[in-house]
Amino acid sequence: MKQAKICMLGAFCVGKTSLVARFVKSVFSDKYHSTIGVKIDKKVVSVGDAPVTLVLWDLEGEDDLVRVQMSYLRGAAGYLLVVDGTRPETLETAVLLRRRIETEVGVLPFVLLLNKCDLTDLWALDDPGLLGLRDAAATTLKTSAKTGQNVEEAFAALASAAMGGPAPDAAGGKP
């Protein structure tokens, strides 16, 4: 069975963890976020006929006080970039994050997730291009932790983007 390391990042409190909670196998509790800044879960998806194990590194949210540790992205095959649809500033954070990744780690395929889409009257994203992220992403999806909408699709999309892309080892970057 093939395995791939993928990461999930976003601004603080965009709902990354609750988004995937029902879909992944968790062994470690959320406290690892605040201690070492990452919690690791597992998800099995199918790419074509073959099953693929995605080892998901759920990184802590970035805000003014806390910066995501780029070293955690080393060797990743791709990542999920999560944005809170009700808070436009999280989109800017996402842009910055992507830039840091590309600088410090390398170009990696990612899927852009616009979370909390169930809160339709609070939706605040009006830029269709999403500050350029929409083009850069392999796929962009509207998701909801409450309904579980598009979560499986997000994983599947990222898996196929990662598998179809270069091997995780050749992501390069500093050892």
Add this chain to the structure above:
Amino acid sequence: MAAETPSETDPDPETDAASAAGGPGTPATAAVDDAMRQLRELLVNPAIAPEREAVRLLREEVRAGRLNARQLADALPEAVRLSGADGERLADALSPTVDRAIELSIENNPQPMVDVIFPIIGPAIRKAVSDALAKAVSGLNETLEHSLSPQSIRWRLEAKRTGKTFAEVLMLKTLRYRVDQVFLVHAKTGLLLHHVVAPGASVRDADLVSGMLTAVTDFVRDSFASDEDTGAGLQKLRVGGTSVWVERGPYAVLAAAVRGEGPEELRETLEESVESIHQRFRDELEHYDGDSGVFVGTAPDLARCLVSAEMPGRRRSAWGRWLRRAAALAVVVGLVFLAIRSNVRWNRLVDELRNTPGVLLVDENQNWWGKSQLTGFFEVRAPVQPYMILNRSAIPSDEVEQRWEPFTGLTGGSSGGAPPAPYLPADPGALLDAPDGVSFVPVAGEGPVRWVSRGDADSAWLATARRQVSAGVGPLAPGSVDLSGVTDRDASRRADAAALRAAVAAVAAVEVPMPEGVDLTGAVARDRLAQAARDVGEAARLARKSGQRFTLEVTGHTDAVGEPDINQALSLTRAEAVAAALRARRPADSGGGWVILTRGAGSARPRVAETAPADQQAANRRVTLAVRLEPR
């Protein structure tokens, strides 16, 4: 182009050929001519001759160089081989160059060099270290040679048996640990390549654990390590009794979860495994694309790390341990106490036996299992018998096998070294004042001494003795003397006397009738004779027994008819006939001959009066007997 005037004597076949080929002066040809002229100038110009020459030479060189390189490439391997066979010259010559080349390579990018050397360097270092350690261990061994606890002796035997050094066994035994599981993790991505578990160990999701381990390593390094440590990784994590030992290679990391205190050899095992894996799976590690299936082949290398040292047993609570020790101690103490007490008692008994007058202890043997033994002699007249001493002691009698032989001591002394002690003899003869005809014999047994008596004594003494015996006298216990063997002389005498009287009376009562003359053939006569013989025999015997002289008087009688002289002679004849008949019938056991006196009484003593009718007077014709006894 400032040129000198070309020399006319410089023939140039090319210009001649060109001018020779020239045609009539058309415009095209004019241009050509013009060009030709320029060309001629250039060519002929001596200033560019050096350039020309140079170009020519260059061309030559290039052509030659290319040729040379090709030739060289073909020839070089052979040349090197030949040179190498010849000696060290090529190596010598190349050596500085090669050194320099390596230096440059490492300076530019050390990683490939490190990757290549990595599997080799480990063993080299280890060899050096183990040599040093072996020396240290042998020193340790020497020290240990001198320790001789039973535990260490057992371990020594094991060392000999398994071929390890004693120091190794010692370390193995005193350390308790177990490697529960081993992870092989891809260094960069943290993905799990392979995983082995010891039997019985519990496992969390191995993929997630390996990822987390990588994350933690990154975290620690990023947070705490200084710049020199870049590239370094976690080596050991420890929480309570569990530790995770991490050994890094260039591409993969080995992590072993150890329960207990792992020995340093474990680090070596991990290093060897990592190196072996990198050697065997180099390609797969370098080009890892997420498919871990190929790494199943690392299982032997990983399994090699699942070492453990025997746990001597689960740790019990301190209380339980102390309780057990106390119980064991109590048992031991109890046994020791019993042993000592038993010993003391026995010794006390033996001492008492030795110090008792009249007891001669020959052998004593104390047995823990089975019966103890006492053998010896005892003076029959001693007041204190061995059985008494044993009863007084606290040792139960059925635990002791005794053999006591009686003896009669000539002196009243004890068998020990003590001075003779006076004592009362327990002599039934003296105590009962027995007459000479009575003797007493002791009978030894388990209990008090018994005496058996023999002989005869008069009734008076016997009656008294019987009374005394039943009541006990002096040291003689009641009933300890058996008097049944003593015959009552008086009684027998009386009995004999009575029997003698009866026999005498019986004889006196015998009458042998003699109706006619001296005829003893009648049935009645014969009967009477037989009876008389028996009676006389009895009387004679009894008389002799009682020590009296026995005389038998046989008297013949007639009736009153006839001459008194004839009657007298007849009666005497009758008496003699009966005497002869009796002598003939004398029983064999009458002991000697009889003294028989015969007498004729005539008719002097008739039975029936003379005045009676004649047929009744026939009864007078008889012989009577009488026994006379006289003291000897």
